[in-house]
Amino acid sequence: MGSISALHYLKPTRTTNGTSLFNFSKNRISQLPVAFRSYTVKSSVLEPPDVPRLAETARISLNSQEIEEFAPKFRQVIDWFGQLQAVDLQSIEPAIRADTEGDNLRGDVPEKFENREELISAVPSFENPYIKVPKVLNKE
């Protein structure tokens, strides 16, 4: 099983100041080669949170003052999560998901949602039979 061969990736690398953080950086995750199993703990480097970038991905606008206000708050949260890095995982097989009871699957049995009217009535702009949205350009 893949999880065993992945064990040697596990040794957490401490950052110089002893803290590490939960890494939100885009490149960290998206540039991993497909075959690489990213559930292994990556070494972490303390990077200041890129607040304008975070705001952009969340589709919210922040002015420069707000950005300044948010930066230390984000850092606090990240540092708080960073404490997890101190846990010794040497002897623990990595879990890709938290344990849950069973697979919780369902059979392939169709069931129509009964209250469609209410669903549709909650759509801000509906012109039968379509939902209407403003033209947007893909921001990839």
Add this chain to the structure above:
Amino acid sequence: MALTFLRGIQLNPSMLYPSSYFARKHGVLYCCMRSAQTQTATQEKEQTKLKVSTQSQPKAVDKFLKDFEAVIGIETHVQLSTLTKAFCSCPYNYGSPPNTSVCPVCMGLPGALPVLNSKVIECAVRVGLALNCKLSLNSKFDRKQYFYPDLPKGYQISQFDIPIASGGYLDVDLPLEYGGGHRKFGITRVHMEEDAGKLLHTDGVDLFGSLIQVDLNRAGVPLLEIVSEPDMRTGIEAAEYAAELQRLVRYLGVGNGNMQEGSLRCDVNISVRPIGQLEFGTKVEIKNLNSFSSMSRAIDYEISRQVELHNQGQIDQIVQETRLWEEGAQKTVTMRKKEGLADYRYFPEPDLPGVTLTEEYVNSIRESLPELPEDKRRRYEKMGLSMQDVLFLANDINIADFFDTTTAGGADIKLAANWIMGDIAAYMKNEKVTINEIKLTPQELGELIASIKDETISGKIGKEILFELIAKGGTVKGLIKEKDLVQIVDTAEIEKMVDKVIADSPKQLEQYRGGKTKLQGYFAGQVMKESKGKANPKLLNKILLEKLNAKN
């Protein structure tokens, strides 16, 4: 940059190198790639349209192409034909009225939680095994964030770093028109994910600033994404890879593989490099390929475009981008340039548990797999069928089943193949029906072949009965009896008829005996008529010849 370049091409149609260069070949190509029932008018139309531009083809392109090699990889999305969506119980039927098959889960309402359809895992395992992949006994779902109105949740549930299957391969037999040959293409990975809704940009709505219509019926429908290794080198190889995937999903019964409906969608990544160079060139992605032939033509166009840029010393104009295939213009055009890697911010889907497979489960599915197209082709080959027969019969699972049932009943293999590929295929094509819609059963085809072989009926009458069986059904025995069609093999009876015809045609007899021996055909025809087509032709001719020459 590329835009001005493209404009340049448009202004100089004589320089429009690639599309027409490959055009001629393709008319032939898709006859074999498309399943029997879908090849019709469109291809003829395209063929003629393409022919127009073939004359003014610069031979130079051919020369350039020889120094370069294309590297092609394909991402395929296969829509699974489950009854319900991936994460909710909404039924999915293609063509349902817009926004009728929706619920809080697939509309992405707050608080709604996904529950995985067990059938999706089953389909993924079936496809993974059929593609000779290694399965991950423990995998998981991840969130892929992107912001677009076809995706109400703001993220797609997909699989990122641990796909359910990876590291496989697909065996492909290339069409004979292109020299045939066998190829093995690597499969990088297979993963499960959900489809997005459909966006409609309606007439009269201009592209800037106005509205888009959204239909969420398709949102949440299960997909398998199958990623190939960059193992293909030509448009033909790529198209045949896709055709084989289509065959595979149809054989496995996991999807209908219909490209027109978007149930099988291929995105192609393509780069060229000088032969001998190890590293890949800059890759370009092509979308909007909705048939195997457009896939093949788009790739060949794109190869030529990139090779031409190499030869003009404009390699820097080959940029990483997504291009669209324009069927009308027979060329690819820039859709969007990639600016760095897309930032999907994947993370494990917190609303779903991991996906666990047991060895027993995998084994039970492995045992339930049908004979796959590749195995079928190799088996047919061993049965002594020609490659042309093999490719035709194995192309469509229903035709293959029909053939298998016919021969399982003891029918002669080559004859069964000939009837199916000849008269039966012609009928299906003319009437635009599938083999499952004709009234002829494999049992009756076997009976027909046996009746001709043992000379109960003649081949000619066999053909007549065949069309009746196809159109109206019934049994061979019943029809023979009803129409009194049993072949006459009784020498005395044939002699009687021959005598009568000779006696009735004194003039012709005289001419015949006077040296006009080709009148034998006239006599044979008359006797056949007399027998209502039932006389055994060999016997008839033998007796006739004896009698005509007897009194000489």
